Amino acid sequence: MRILRLWRHPGSWTIFRLDDRLLLILIAVIVGTCSGLAAIALNRSLIAMFEWLHNFRHYWWSFIIPAVGAALSALFLDKIVKEGAGHGVPEVVYSVSRYGGLMRFRSSFSRLISSCLTIGSGGSAGPEAPVVMSGAAIGSNIAKFFFLNDRQRITIVGCGAAGAISSIFNAPIAGMVFSIEVILGEWKSVNIVPIAIASVAGTEISRILQGNQIAFSHRLFNIHHLDIVACIGLAIVSAAASLLLTRFLRSMHGVSKKAPFPIWMRAAAGGCMVGIIGIFLPIVLGEGYHSIRTMIEGAFAQGLGIVAVAAFAKILATSLTLGWGGSGGIFAPCLVIGSLAGLTYHRGLVLLWPSVPWVNEGCFALLGMAGLISGMLQAPLTGIFLIIEITGSYEVILPLIIVSVISTTLCHYIEPASFYLKELIEKGQLLRPGTDARVLSDLNVRELLEKDCISVKQNVLLRDFVNIIKKSHRNYFPVEDENTGNFLGMIHLDDIRSYLFNPLMYDAVVLGQIMDTDVEVVYLDDDLSKVLRRMDANRLFSMPVIANKKFIGMISKATLLDKYRKELMVQTGF
Amino acid sequence: MDAQLFHIFRNTPLGRETLLQSIYFCKKIGASLIIYIPEFTKFLMYFENDVVQIDLDSSYLTSPETALKHAKELLDQGKIKARFLDPKNFTASTLPDIATNFDFMCCPRSISDLSSKIGLGYIGPRVRRIVNSARFPVLITSPVFKKWRSIAVFFGGSANAINALKLGFRLSRASEMPLSVYTHMENVSRESYEEIIKNENLEEEMDRYVTEWHIFESGKFEENIYDVPHDALVVMGAYGHSLIRNIFFGGKMEKIQSTITNNLLIAGPNYTLTR
Amino acid sequence: MKLSLKDIARCLDLPASTVDRWIRQGRIPIHRSENVCIFKKSIIEKWAFNHGLPFSPLDKEKEIYKKQTLKLENLIPAMQFGGVFHGIKGDDVESVLKSAVDKVPVLPINKEGLYERLLEREALTSTGIGKGVAIPHPRAPLPEEIDNPLITTCFLEKSIDFEAIDDRPVFVMFILLSTSIKNHLHLLSRLAFCVRDDSFVKFLRTYPDSSSLLSKIADCENLLDRDDN
The missing domain is CATH 3.40.930.10 (Mannitol-specific EII; Chain A)
Structure with a gap:
């Protein structure tokens, strides 16, 4: 029995207690494998479902299929696993920053099933965000099983996300970078090592089961100097496309919220519209990897007009699917839109300057993908590494960096928050490690309490109070009711200093008469950031803390600074 | 006592009974009451090493417009003030987080399932998970509001039973109600229990608070439980048995909760006395 | 070394709730089982030094305390x-x-x-x-x-x-x-x-x-x- 319990607590083993890096690496292998398997499971079932449903595509009623899928997925999320809609990445980041990465067990499979229903039936969404959520939840639950502490659990959650991304794209570096850049936001070797291991494990699993195939292989590109200049234009185009997608998604969300139907009906309506678009432009359906492949190979036959319309239609379809309650991420649609935008741009260039020997249009499709990913996620490194790895083309690195960086910058001007983190930033819940918001959210009022104030009763004479002052270290005296002990008000020495030296007042005044009853008070569960804001607004340096109507201590800026500094040092140290 | 009891209000007659019980509890031990009137059918509770999603059934959302009024009426009748909890953080837009830094929490026997299941011998799975992960004891109310006039602690000698005993002392001190201890002997002598008390330095408190220590040396546990007064608040510790162990061997807690209708205050395995 | 949470908090001159949270968040190399903190003194000393925190073992802590409250001579x-x-x-x-x-x-x-x-x-x-x-x-x-x-x-x-x-x-x-x-x-x-x-x-x-x-x-x-x- 004891051994059994010890086995569940590897954190307390002597070898790991002092240095847990080895432990984290071991667990990272497990987590990376599990989340890699989850990713492959989703990938396989998506392909299977898509192929099975392909048999029905030529019927006239085929536009119903995405509607049914979306409705089923919304019903599943809402009624069976009782989770909210959405792609889940904000939830992961939120739990990482506030609760040490604690996630529910059900999250480890819910998004897989719901996104499989949505995408498999033809909804325009990506499987990556759901896989990230599942991987993170798998990691969190494994960490929970082994009773790891918060810091270790956060790392393991990052491992889960990294393993999932690595596995689904066969791209270990992209998984690593994504996990650190987007999920954790903290570049530290204690994080990076286990996450790298998890990426390797996830990738290896995918290679064993699926073979080592590069997702979008192609032939070599010959890039000239002029192409690099043209990239700047492409960056602008892809930034515009990603902004368009962001705006569309948001407005669709707003519209669907107002619709007076239950969630699954909304999802069905969105799916239906996607289906109708799909009849004319089948490229918008599903996650669209196949069409990316043809585009990169330069074998996409349609002309400039059709490509431009398709890019727009894909944006519309994606926002219809996701904004109206379907389940899935934006990664894959971004890739499709990016390659369509790249293609459009290339064809436009050729039309304008037919004599210039432009590089193959596949190259521009590839760069467009990088631009879109960087613009939407505002994570340039993820964009760069992902595209290099999934296309296996190191020779495009220079234009790739240019497009990614410019696109990120442009999008950042207009949309200061990335798609994944927007929700959190709006709620003020993005608490990256080592930031002011994080330190303040970790500290709480109870830890800052100063208990050396002497409470006085309201009917005490000023004469007796003078003797109390002699013994006090503080300038503040809380006044309490004689019978109930409830807090009535504060006496600040500054306010009554002039009476203190006037013995005539000594027997004429009781404390109840000179106390300040209109004091700003703090409750134990108040947010420190709000408390600080109130202090600043009222020019206060300390405030009394009240619990259950009784005075329990003071909170002051001086103690706050001391504790804040210690907290910051401990958080940012190694 | 600067303690807080967390209560989820259900705007139904059953919920009224539960709230009455919470009000009574708070008044007796001088705790302050915190009421959450749910706006969504689910919320999350983040504990130290677990997160529990509580799915309320739709009866918790019954006529939200009268919920606040009903709750306030009950509070006025009980002449007690309460704070209404307004969740500040949301994991997802319809999924609020509820803090877990309370000293007690009040649950009906089942939070999420149909109220037809509320009866003896059944404690809902989510209530169990709260008990298992919470650092606070959970007050599981009897289906109908029942005043209690004494405290009964079940003491089996384990570490958690000692926690429960200490909790009993604390309640007895705060409520000034008589406290009696019940022990069902299991193969060991009476002295060994006294030894445990001695080792924990609880002798003095035993003398001060405990009016009677019933030690059952023979007889079936279920039959002996009849001696527990009907109007006692039963305090006990729950050991963190796994589900399988519970099914095969059955816990003391299971036997107690399936036999008596009293209000139960259960201190889970994570219950700490630090606060 | 084993100490109670309160004692270790006294050594670090911090509120017990802070130390408790740090242990939970894994910020401090201390392992806790129930109310006992298990740690190695040299490691915690090094950790405290690296993070600019004071760490004074209990006996020394008492000395400091004594000095502060030293009764003034009459x-x-x-x-x-x-x-x-x-x-x-x-x-x-x-x-x-x-x-x-x-x-x-x-x-x-x-x-x-x-x-x-x-x-x-x-x-x-x-x-x-x-x-x-x-x-x-x-x-x-x-x-x-x-x-x-x-x-x-x-x-x-x-x-x-x-x-x-x-x-x-x-x-x-x-x-x-x-x-x-x-x-x-x-x-x-x-x-x-x-x-x-x-x-x-x-x-x-x-x-x-x-x-x-x-x-x-x-x-x-x-x-x-x-x-x-």
């Missing part, structure tokens, strides 16, 4: 230590101080230096606090020269003009030497309290001997302590 020990002398000769401030300094018992300190410092202080304003009493003292405490504060009581052979605030000639001097400002203020205020009492001054006029003076002072101090509490 008049009696200081007066016993300083001694009571009668018939100090001299016609003016300088000569009186000169002969008084000779009597101060803590030595091997440099008496010339002490004398100069007392004079320096007299030059600022007279230390004659009225009613024929003067309390000469140097401006700054003398932590290096002496270990314990002392008060040397000197009854003068004849009263001299000390330029006291009430212009009455001084007949008794309490030379006050202390180790810290805090100590100095403490003793000074106690002495002043005694002198404020007219009956005490009357008693001094009788040129009492050492033991009766000390018992009188003890009475005064008891009165003072009673008022305080």
Whole structure:
């Protein structure tokens, strides 16, 4: 029995207690494998479902299929696993920053099933965000099983996300970078090592089961100097496309919220519209990897007009699917839109300057993908590494960096928050490690309490109070009711200093008469950031803390600074 | 006592009974009451090493417009003030987080399932998970509001039973109600229990608070439980048995909760006395 | 090493709730099982050093605590230590101080230096606090020269003009030497309290001997302590 319990607590083993890096690496292998398997499971079932449903595509009623899928997925999320809609990445980041990465067990499979229903039936969404959520939840639950502490659990959650991304794209570096850049936001070797291991494990699993195939292989590109200049234009185009997608998604969300139907009906309506678009432009359906492949190979036959319309239609379809309650991420649609935008741009260039020997249009499709990913996620490194790895083309690195960086910058001007983190930033819940918001959210009022104030009763004479002052270290005296002990008000020495030296007042005044009853008070569960804001607004340096109507201590800026500094040092140290 | 009891209000007659019980509890031990009137059918509770999603059934959302009024009426009748909890953080837009830094929490026997299941011998799975992960004891109310006039602690000698005993002392001190201890002997002598008390330095408190220590040396546990007064608040510790162990061997807690209708205050395995 | 959460929090000079949270968040290399914290002392010391936090083991912690709450010495020990002398000769401030300094018992300190410092202080304003009493003292405490504060009581052979605030000639001097400002203020205020009492001054006029003076002072101090509490 004891051994059994010890086995569940590897954190307390002597070898790991002092240095847990080895432990984290071991667990990272497990987590990376599990989340890699989850990713492959989703990938396989998506392909299977898509192929099975392909048999029905030529019927006239085929536009119903995405509607049914979306409705089923919304019903599943809402009624069976009782989770909210959405792609889940904000939830992961939120739990990482506030609760040490604690996630529910059900999250480890819910998004897989719901996104499989949505995408498999033809909804325009990506499987990556759901896989990230599942991987993170798998990691969190494994960490929970082994009773790891918060810091270790956060790392393991990052491992889960990294393993999932690595596995689904066969791209270990992209998984690593994504996990650190987007999920954790903290570049530290204690994080990076286990996450790298998890990426390797996830990738290896995918290679064993699926073979080592590069997702979008192609032939070599010959890039000239002029192409690099043209990239700047492409960056602008892809930034515009990603902004368009962001705006569309948001407005669709707003519209669907107002619709007076239950969630699954909304999802069905969105799916239906996607289906109708799909009849004319089948490229918008599903996650669209196949069409990316043809585009990169330069074998996409349609002309400039059709490509431009398709890019727009894909944006519309994606926002219809996701904004109206379907389940899935934006990664894959971004890739499709990016390659369509790249293609459009290339064809436009050729039309304008037919004599210039432009590089193959596949190259521009590839760069467009990088631009879109960087613009939407505002994570340039993820964009760069992902595209290099999934296309296996190191020779495009220079234009790739240019497009990614410019696109990120442009999008950042207009949309200061990335798609994944927007929700959190709006709620003020993005608490990256080592930031002011994080330190303040970790500290709480109870830890800052100063208990050396002497409470006085309201009917005490000023004469007796003078003797109390002699013994006090503080300038503040809380006044309490004689019978109930409830807090009535504060006496600040500054306010009554002039009476203190006037013995005539000594027997004429009781404390109840000179106390300040209109004091700003703090409750134990108040947010420190709000408390600080109130202090600043009222020019206060300390405030009394009240619990259950009784005075329990003071909170002051001086103690706050001391504790804040210690907290910051401990958080940012190694 | 600067303690807080967390209560989820259900705007139904059953919920009224539960709230009455919470009000009574708070008044007796001088705790302050915190009421959450749910706006969504689910919320999350983040504990130290677990997160529990509580799915309320739709009866918790019954006529939200009268919920606040009903709750306030009950509070006025009980002449007690309460704070209404307004969740500040949301994991997802319809999924609020509820803090877990309370000293007690009040649950009906089942939070999420149909109220037809509320009866003896059944404690809902989510209530169990709260008990298992919470650092606070959970007050599981009897289906109908029942005043209690004494405290009964079940003491089996384990570490958690000692926690429960200490909790009993604390309640007895705060409520000034008589406290009696019940022990069902299991193969060991009476002295060994006294030894445990001695080792924990609880002798003095035993003398001060405990009016009677019933030690059952023979007889079936279920039959002996009849001696527990009907109007006692039963305090006990729950050991963190796994589900399988519970099914095969059955816990003391299971036997107690399936036999008596009293209000139960259960201190889970994570219950700490630090606060 | 095993310590309770409260003790480890005391060592780190932090609230227990903070340490508890840090352990939970894995920020501090301590493992907790129930209420016992398990850790290695050298590791935690290194960790505290790296993060600029103070860490003082419990016994040392107690020492610091003791130092902070060190009870300030009262008049009696200081007066016993300083001694009571009668018939100090001299016609003016300088000569009186000169002969008084000779009597101060803590030595091997440099008496010339002490004398100069007392004079320096007299030059600022007279230390004659009225009613024929003067309390000469140097401006700054003398932590290096002496270990314990002392008060040397000197009854003068004849009263001299000390330029006291009430212009009455001084007949008794309490030379006050202390180790810290805090100590100095403490003793000074106690002495002043005694002198404020007219009956005490009357008693001094009788040129009492050492033991009766000390018992009188003890009475005064008891009165003072009673008022305080």
